[in-house]
Amino acid sequence: MELRNISTFLKVAGTQNISKAADQLGYSQSAVTVQIRQLEKELGTQLFERIGKRITLTERGVEFTTYANEIMKLTNQALTFANAEREMEGTLRIGGVESVSTAILPEIIHCFHKQYPKIKFVLKSGTTEELMEMARQNEIDLLYTLDRKICKSEWKCAAEKEDKIVFVTCYRQEKNHHRMVPIEELIQKPFILTEMGAAYQYELERLLAGYGLEVIPILETGNTDTIIQLLKQGMGYSFLPEFTVKDALEQKTLQQVYTNLPQVVMYSQLFYHHSKWVTPQMQKFTELVAAR
Structure with a gap:
């Protein structure tokens, strides 16, 4: 053979x-x-x-x-x-949804590069469905999603973490930081949301529909960094993964807004296709992600 x-x-x-x-x-x-x-x-x-x-x-x-x-x-x-002592070489092709690509992957890639400086990275972004198709076509080695929990035999999950999605605004916007804002009142605020395609936005729309409500954003953009910068300037409110605003919440440039809507939870998951040959660089990268 x-x-x-x-x-x-x-x-x-x-x-x-x-x-x-x-x-x-x-x-x-x-x-x-x-x-x-x-x-x-x-x-x-x-x-x-x-x-x-x-x-x-x-x-x-x-x-x-x-x-x-x-x-x-x-x-x-x-x-x-x-050649165990020789530095690892090769290419690692990673696909990530936008929030993961901007808030999680940079730090992981930086840490990985320090350990394996000869590995070349190729990064691609898209929705979960787009990334899955890229993996099926062998255009990427690993896909990093933020979505509902995915458990399918076609995919091998190498790392998984539960992530909350939260309402946020400029720190000075809400005087009483711990006030429970009724959802009927909250959605009347000016909202900046991600473009259609983010799983957590679909979940928000589904929950609001259960109350007979709808949020109409004043701006939609696929770039969470842009949304965060606009929020800091007092432009409005948003609904974002907690990990994307963690630093801003700690620095008190943004604040979380609490409401009576059920807590939305998504999962950041690192996958590869079940028929994919796992290279040494893939193995080391998945170990680094699993340890975060």
Whole structure:
């Protein structure tokens, strides 16, 4: 059984596209097809179903990804054990939702870079759904989301943390910092919200709908840093992940606004696709995130 064929199998499984896999591997499409057929012949089972231009894993193919990943992991360890003292090199491609990309990833990447300065980073942003599709197409190695808790066999969760979403405003805006503001009163304030696509905004809209209410923002932007700066200048109120405003709350440039709406909780989760071969740099990065 050739390692090249197993590597090609994992690439096709990740992209679900012969053409894309061939481009990423630097092979012709016919070469990729031959390698897959050789592997299927050796294993005595069909690994992919081919319907038109789409290619998907069979049940046996899904099962084989576990073995293929383990084979490639052990192969990589065998190839690198003699160079254990050498600095880790390579590329790490990470995708994150906007709030995570601006408030969490910079510190983690900085810490990682200090330990492994020869690792090159490629960062991409998008919604959870967009990032998942990028991972399926093998355009990113890891995706860092802030969403409802995701538990699906397609994804391996490497790290998870519960995060509160809170109402905030300029520190001097509310004189009584601990006053419970009725939600009916709060939504009459000028709001600056994230653009559609953030899971926590969908959850806010769902909760408000249960009260027969709706918030109409004076501004929508996908950049949480912009929202925070406008709030500090007294422009209005917002609904943001607590980790994005943690420093501002501690420095008393922003304050939390308490209301009778149920507490919204999301989960920041670091995933990789179940068919993805976990590289050493992926492993070290997930360990760093899990420790935060």
